[in-house]
Amino acid sequence: MSFSWAAPYQPKSGFMRWIDERLPLPRLVYGAIGGGYPVPRNLNYFWNFGVLAGVALVIQIVSGIILAMHYAPAGALAFDSTEHIMRDVNQGWLLRYGHANGASFFFVVVYIHIFRGLFYGSYKAPREMVWLLGLVIFLLMMATAFMGYVLPWGQMSFWGAKVITGLFGAIPVVGEPIQTWLLGGFAPDNAALNRFFSLHYLLPFVIAGVIILHIWALHIPGSSNPTGVDVKTPQDTIPFHPYYTAKDGFGLGIFLILFAIMLFFLPNYLGHADNYIPANPLSTPAHIVPEWYFWPFYAILRAFTFDFLLPAKLWGVLAMFASILLLFFLPWLDKSPVRSGNYRPTFKWFFWILVADVLVLGFCGGRPAEEPFVMISQIATIYYFAHFLIILPIVSKFERTLPLPHSISESVLHGEQKESAPLGVTVGGPAPTAAA
Amino acid sequence: MIRLLAILVGLAFTGVAAWSLLWGAIAFAGDPPKETVEHRFHKHAEPLKLASNGPFGKYDRAQLQRGLQVYKEVCAACHGLNQVSFRSLTELGYDEPEVKAIAKQWQIEVPSINDKTGEAASRKAIAADRFPNPYANEVAARAANNNALPPDLSLITKAREGGAPYIHSLLTGYRKPPADLPKANQPGPGLYYNPYFVNLNIAMPPPITADGQVTYADGTNPTVNQMATDVSAFLVWTAQPELESRHRMGLAVLIFLFAATGLAWLAYRNIWADRH
Numbered sequence: 001m002s003f004s005w006a007a008p009y010q011p012k013s014g015f016m017r018w019i020d021e022r023l024p025l026p027r028l029v030y031g032a033i034g035g036g037y038p039v040p041r042n043l044n045y046f047w048n049f050g051v052l053a054g055v056a057l058v059i060q061i062v063s064g065i066i067l068a069m070h071y072a073p074a075g076a077l078a079f080d081s082t083e084h085i086m087r088d089v090n091q092g093w094l095l096r097y098g099h100a101n102g103a104s105f106f107f108v109v110v111y112i113h114i115f116r117g118l119f120y121g122s123y124k125a126p127r128e129m130v131w132l133l134g135l136v137i138f139l140l141m142m143a144t145a146f147m148g149y150v151l152p153w154g155q156m157s158f159w160g161a162k163v164i165t166g167l168f169g170a171i172p173v174v175g176e177p178i179q180t181w182l183l184g185g186f187a188p189d190n191a192a193l194n195r196f197f198s199l200h201y202l203l204p205f206v207i208a209g210v211i212i213l214h215i216w217a218l219h220i221p222g223s224s225n226p227t228g229v230d231v232k233t234p235q236d237t238i239p240f241h242p243y244y245t246a247k248d249g250f251g252l253g254i255f256l257i258l259f260a261i262m263l264f265f266l267p268n269y270l271g272h273a274d275n276y277i278p279a280n281p282l283s284t285p286a287h288i289v290p291e292w293y294f295w296p297f298y299a300i301l302r303a304f305t306f307d308f309l310l311p312a313k314l315w316g317v318l319a320m321f322a323s324i325l326l327l328f329f330l331p332w333l334d335k336s337p338v339r340s341g342n343y344r345p346t347f348k349w350f351f352w353i354l355v356a357d358v359l360v361l362g363f364c365g366g367r368p369a370e371e372p373f374v375m376i377s378q379i380a381t382i383y384y385f386a387h388f389l390i391i392l393p394i395v396s397k398f399e400r401t402l403p404l405p406h407s408i409s410e411s412v413l414h415g416e417q418k419e420s421a422p423l424g425v426t427v428g429g430p431a432p433t434a435a436a
Numbered sequence: 437m438i439r440l441l442a443i444l445v446g447l448a449f450t451g452v453a454a455w456s457l458l459w460g461a462i463a464f465a466g467d468p469p470k471e472t473v474e475h476r477f478h479k480h481a482e483p484l485k486l487a488s489n490g491p492f493g494k495y496d497r498a499q500l501q502r503g504l505q506v507y508k509e510v511c512a513a514c515h516g517l518n519q520v521s522f523r524s525l526t527e528l529g530y531d532e533p534e535v536k537a538i539a540k541q542w543q544i545e546v547p548s549i550n551d552k553t554g555e556a557a558s559r560k561a562i563a564a565d566r567f568p569n570p571y572a573n574e575v576a577a578r579a580a581n582n583n584a585l586p587p588d589l590s591l592i593t594k595a596r597e598g599g600a601p602y603i604h605s606l607l608t609g610y611r612k613p614p615a616d617l618p619k620a621n622q623p624g625p626g627l628y629y630n631p632y633f634v635n636l637n638i639a640m641p642p643p644i645t646a647d648g649q650v651t652y653a654d655g656t657n658p659t660v661n662q663m664a665t666d667v668s669a670f671l672v673w674t675a676q677p678e679l680e681s682r683h684r685m686g687l688a689v690l691i692f693l694f695a696a697t698g699l700a701w702l703a704y705r706n707i708w709a710d711r712h
Contacts, residue, residue, distance in 0.1 A: 083590070250700040264689065306455055332439075389447075
């Protein structure tokens, strides 16, 4: 599809030729994920996570559609209908635990996918559109997950919905009318539950649509690779099928093993006990926390505790949204011509600090808003914003990058260690030449 | 240009966060948070060994039957079990006539209507019924319990941090308030000191007070600890009736997945053999 040496589709049977002439669907599949898609030969296991995210979405849609057949989106019925699924529906517990833990695994996989992109510079030209569409998928996932967590109508469902829609209440003047409009009332109730259910059913299909665009945009330049060096010759690539379908098959096995361990043996480990208490508007839980995959952003939200020109709460809301929106500008903030972090000695350090920083934010976001967790999350918030908005633009301007291999095949044949060794340390700056 | 703008925005957010940090640190240094009384006297749940623990856990049916008896004779006076049906008691090892008898002899009746006059009435439970609630509604429950609301127990071992060990510790954890407990934290009228409860004072009177409170049909010695353990095991079952099939299916799925992943690994190495 993307390279001149991509193999065109050759029907193997008269039947397939008959179909292909009338509807070139076999051609599309062959070029997108078959033998007609040439992929860099040096992809490591971090390139499995896109396919895994797709599998996770399928698990969510299939289990979710069946759950919806047994669930009742009304305040008086939602909690009991969830328990009805757990007790009376055949294998209902498998569906519900699978759906709840499936959401967690979807986020695990997507977070690794995102950090893969951050380390290997997958957001850089010519793949900016792939990155931007990926962020749209991430935002849709967060909205879907949030609304899905409200549906069982336990205590955390109710109070989570109240807190998150309350964020819009921080907007001056129009905030409270917006919150009332979003909920269809002054507090979460039937109206909110019904519309959340409707949107929770809709958005996964929107995600599926954006994933098609994400993959389409990826196929224009083709996949990136761990060296970040462009594909130059046919020797640099191998067909997606069977090479990467086989590798993804193995990765999928590992993913499913870990998923099964959580689903069958620790199904409530990632959940919160309070959500097994029916929603009660008159009783506030001691600590309202969202699901773990929102903890880093929840920590940023709560890190702003003092008014400065604007109310602290508004700063928190702005910072939380900004922490995701700034990623849309990343391709233009990091202008280093070297994509892969393997050849960027300074960037590499800051990248791993960022990973630790997000883990610290996640830890603090799951704790009650008490000292010292608030101060720790403030320090981590400062680094998060500094990393993307201050450090990356400056580092990418002054960093002395390591010499790149001539080509992908060369790096594979000679071994990466030798190639990335700082032989020509004098080489650096904005246009690094390759190692001799 | 965009990078300059980004640095300015970055300075704004980091600056305001640093401002919050500064004031937070000053407040922290000037007035470090003191350990609360609740935190000082609170005890964490003691470990509890149950047959259902662990990845291969199965229920001890005799223990569940004893737990049902404790629930019936002690807890059911105040606590409902409204997600659980009598018919599911077959999973405890009772046969159908026994389940029907348990439902029929249940001391609380099921709300119904008089089929001649349509007036509110009540009838004996049948196997298809859920366990009936002891109170007609929340107001009645609070009126009978010094304004406290006894929670439904169907999901209690999943709805409390600590699960079954917490329930067991709570049931056996009633104590005389320690001498150094501040006056403000002493149990008020209608409250009882229990260090396993989050704010130390619980409205539930000690439910299991003496050995022999229940006479077990199977002859097990009904010590306080035995009764508390049995009812905790029973409440694990009410919250997770699927536990055994979940463990069984999980084991089968994992065996299949290990084999399939092994084959996938061999297929991967085989296909890539000419590329390494």
